[in-house]
Amino acid sequence: MKLIITPFDQSFDRQQFSCGENLLDDYLKKYARQDIKRNISRIFVSSTPDCPKRVIGFYSLSANSLDPELLPNNLRKKLPKFPLPVSLLGRLAIDKKFKSQGVGKMLLVDSMKRVYYASQSLAVYALIVEAINEDAKKYYEKFGFIPLPDQPFKLFLPLSTIESLINSSISR
Numbered sequence: 378m379k380l381i382i383t384p385f386d387q388s389f390d391r392q393q394f395s396c397g398e399n400l401l402d403d404y405l406k407k408y409a410r411q412d413i414k415r416n417i418s419r420i421f422v423s424s425t426p427d428c429p430k431r432v433i434g435f436y437s438l439s440a441n442s443l444d445p446e447l448l449p450n451n452l453r454k455k456l457p458k459f460p461l462p463v464s465l466l467g468r469l470a471i472d473k474k475f476k477s478q479g480v481g482k483m484l485l486v487d488s489m490k491r492v493y494y495a496s497q498s499l500a501v502y503a504l505i506v507e508a509i510n511e512d513a514k515k516y517y518e519k520f521g522f523i524p525l526p527d528q529p530f531k532l533f534l535p536l537s538t539i540e541s542l543i544n545s546s547i548s549r
């Protein structure tokens with residue numbers, strides 16, 4: 378499926394958007410614009426070339442921090458004790474009509490690329506996600522995200538893993 382992925386703005390039609398999770402639908406319809414304006418989140422949306430202004434999926438990215446105490450022992454030992462800089466993929470949602478067509482995967486890869494390139498100017502230890510339920514957790518795990526030991530719905534993907542993924546796709 379051909380997709381256009383761009384920053385969200387008010388020109389997009391988001392009223393028809395429905396992913397099956399009211400919290401996420403409401404976020405896009407009511408709060409996304411405010412968060413962008415207040416520099417709290419950046420939102421990226423996908424649409425198709427046929428309907429370039431209809432949102433069929435979106436995700437949000439923001440800066441965040443992670444207490445290294447929350448990481449698995451083997452990683453924690455090699456890190457400083459102060460909060461680590463991370464990027465938060467706060468929301469990822471695909472319109473029900475477009476599910477299971479690879480749109481989520483394309484948005485996830487897009488978020489990783491953006492975080493990777495941003496991290497060349499502002500260091501990022503990992504991309505973290507907050508899964509809305511067990512299904513969403515499994516989805517993220519499929520892409521290599523690791524659950525934090527005591528916070529099973531919060532998962533992380535080290536930047537080193539993202540970097541390897543990007544480098545291997547460039548050299549392919």
Ligand SMILES: CC(C)(COP(=O)(O)OP(=O)(O)OC[C@H]1O[C@@H](n2cnc3c(N)ncnc32)[C@H](O)[C@@H]1OP(=O)(O)O)[C@@H](O)C(=O)NCCC(=O)NCCS
Nearest residue numbers: 396469470471476477478479480481482509512513515516
């Ligand atoms: C979860 C969600 C983002 C997936 O998006 P999608 O576009 O339907 O998924 P994709 O087509 O990109 O799926 C990619 C792969 O993941 C698999 N997959 C999809 N949902 C999955 C799940 N819950 N668990 C495990 N694997 C899953 C697909 O089978 C596909 O596998 P393949 O590449 O081997 O064929 C979407 O269903 C959604 O918006 N759900 C409601 C909101 C939500 O749960 N958001 C998640 C985080 S808060």
